[in-house]
Amino acid sequence: MNLDAKIPEGPLADKWKYHKGHNLKLVNPANRRKYHVIVVGSGLAGGAAAASLAEMGYQVSCFCYQDSPRRAHSIAAQGGINAAKNYQNDGDSIYRLFYDTIKGGDYRSREANVYRLAEVSGNIIDQMVAQGVPFAREYGGLLANRSFGGAQVSRTFYARGQTGQQLLLGAYQQLSRQIGLGQVKMYNRHEMLDLVLVDGHAKGIITRNLVNGKIERWASDTVVLCTGGYGNVFFLSTNAQGCNVTAAYRAFKRGAGFANPCYTQIHPTCIPVHGDQQSKLTLMSESLRNDGRIWAPKTRELADKVRKGEIKPGDIAEDDRDYYLERKYPSFGNLAPRDISSRAAKEACDDGRGVASTGLGVFLDFRDAINRLGEDVIRERYGNLFDMYNRITGDNPYQTPMMIFPAVHYTMGGLWVDYNLESNIPGLFVGGEANFSDHGANRLGASALMQGLADGYFVLPYTVGDYLARCGISSAGSISSDHEAFEEAENGVRERIAKLMSIQGTESPRSFHKRLGHIMWDYCGMARDDAGLKKAIELIPQLREEFWQNVRVIGEEGELNQELERAGRVADFLEYGELMCRDALMRDESCGGHFRSEHQTPDGEAERNDDEFAFVGVWEHQGDDKEPKLHKEELTYEEVKFTTRSYK
Secondary structure, three states: OOOOOOOOOHHHHHHHHHHHHHHHHOOHHHOOOOOEEEOOOOOOOHHHHHHHHHHHHEEEEEOOOOOHHHOOHHHHHHOEEOOOOOOOOOOOOOOHHHHHHHHHOOOOOOOOHHHHHHHHHHHHHHHHHOOOOOOOOOOOOEEEEEEOOOOOOOEEEEEOOOOOHHHHHHHHHHHHHHOOOOOEEEEEEEEEEEEEEEOEEEEEEEEEEEEOOOEEEEEEEEEEEEEOOHHHHHOOOOOOOOOOOHHHHHHHOOOEEEOOOOOOOEEEEEOOOOOOOOOOEEOOOOHHHHHEEEEEEHHHHHHHHHHOOOHHHHHHHHEEEEEEHHHHOOOOOOOHHHHHHHHHHHHHHHHHOOOOOOOOOEEEHHHHHHHOOHHHHHHHHHHHHHHHHHHOOOOOOOOOOEEEEEEEEEOOOOEEOOOOOOOOOOOOEHHHHHHHOOOOOOOOOHHHHHHHHHHHHHHHHHHHHHHHHHHHHHOOOOOOOEEEEEEEEHHHHHHHHHHHHHHHEEHHHHOOOOOOHHHHHHOOOOOEEEEHHHHHHHHHHHHHHHHHHEEEOOOOOOOOHHEEEEHHHHHHHHHHHHHHHHHHHHOOEEEEEEEEEOOOOOOOOEEHHHHHHHHHHHHHHHHHHOEEEEEEOOOOOOOOOOOEEEEE
C-alpha cells in the first residue's frame, strides 16, 4: 500500500500556495467538458465539490440516497463554523486556528493538511456570505462570532442554531444552478453499493435505485466520495438514521486504506437516553456552553433525590453544586474540548451524581446567564434550540436546567488520503467527514463545516483537475460501463442482495444493529481497555455469523424496500465494528476521543505515547474472514512540538 502523503516542500505557511502554483497541473477549459466526474454525497463537501467542478466546466454526476440534497446530514449541524477572520480583534490568526486544531486533535493529525484548512477558512466565510447565508451580525454590520470549545478566542460564525442548514442551502443553491445549466446530473434516492476499478484506478460506481430497486452502472473518469461518517455503528448516535459507512467500507474492500477508525467523537451536550426503543439521540449545540454552566450535585444523596423527583434542580443551593468543568479546567471552563468535557460528565455520573432517571445525565444551566443578560437575549441567541429541547423533553429550559449526557457524534477516522485528498487508489478522492485528514484524535467544535466546505470549494477543484491532467486528454471518457470490471462489480452487488433476501430468518436488521451498538458502546465507547476490546473482537464475528443465518428482510428486492437498505448497511457495520475495535486495541495509548483506561494520568487525563504511536494507523483489507493489515504513516511536525495537552 502506497502511503505517500505528497506533502509539498517549503515552509508550512507557503506549502499550499506553492503546490497550487508549481505542482498541480491544469486542464484546458475547452477540454474540461470532455471529462466526467462522479461525486457521491451532496452535503457540504459533496455539494460544494459538485457545484465547483461543474462551474469549472466538467460534466458531473452527483448521487445521494436522500430524496433531495437538502436532506444531507450537514443540515443537522447547529452551532457554527470556524474561521480565522479575527473580527473580534481578540488575538486570532491563521496560525492560532492551526495550532488549536492540532492541539485539539491531541497531536494525531497531519500538520500540513491542518494548516491549509486554517489558511482557507477565511475564504469559506467570504464565499458563503456571497451566496447569501444569513450569518448573525454585530451592531456595526460585521459578522458576529462566538466561542466554541478548545479555543480562547471568538472565531465561530453562526446563523442562530441553524448554521448547518443555512450553509447547506447556500451550497444547494449553487448545485441547483449547475443542475439547471445541465452541468450536473443529480441522482437522488440512489445508494452507492460498490466502487469499480479499472487498471487500479477508480472509474465508476454501482448503485441501487432506492425507489424501484434497479441496479445501475455508472462510468466516469474519477470518483469523489463525500459520504459522511460512521457514527451509527453504535446504533444510538446524533446521526440521522440513514447515515452509514457503506460507500467508504465498500471502497475499503476494493483496496482503499481506512485510517484511524477508532477515533470516534463523543459529544458532551446531548439529550440523555430516555427509553430502550429510541432510534437516535438529539444534539444540543456546543454553542450553548457559551452561556450555560454545566454542573452536577456535589453529593450522591442530592443526586438521588433529583432522580426520584423529591427535589428540583432549583432547590439545590449554590454551595451544593459542582461546576466541575470550571473547577477542573479553569482556563477554559465550560468550553473545554468535547472529549475532555464528555469524560468529565461520565466521571460525575460514574460517581453516582448523575441526575437523569437512568443516572446518566448532568445539568446545563442558564439561570445565571438569564439573570445577567435577560431572557430576551438568551432567546435571541438560542431560542430554536430551547424550543427543540422543550418539544422533546417537555421541560422549559428558561425555567429549569437542561439535562445532558455525552453521545456518539462525529468520526475523525475515515479513508486515508494524501495532501491532494486522493486515496491510495488513484482517481478516488475523499472529502469531508469521509476522510481522516484534519482532526486527529478529536475534532474541535465548529470545525466539521469548515472542513467540508474547505474540501469541496477550495481543495478538490484543484486536485481533481490535477489528476485528470496527469491522466491525459486521451483518457477522457475512455472507460464505459460495458467494461468487464463493471459487470464483475454489478454481479457481486446482485449476489449480496440475493443472499440477504434469501435468508428469511426470524430477526430484523434493526435488532442486529441494536445488539451491535450495545457491544460497541460497552467495549469501544467513551472508555476502552484491553480486555473489553478483545471481548468485542470475540463477540462481533459471532453476531455477524448469526446475522447471515437469521436476518429477515421483508418486502421484495425490486421495489422501495427500506428493510433491505438497512440490512445492507448493518452488514457493513458488522464488519466495520470489528475493524474499529482492532484499531483501538492496537493503539495502546490514550489520545483525544480514544481513551484507554490503562493509560491515564493520576488525575484522569489521557496519556499519550508519542514514542510509539505518533502515526496514522491505516488498515488494508486482506479478504473476507482475514485480519486486515496495518500500515503506518509517521507523523512529523515542523511548526509545533509534542506537548502534554492541557486546558487547565
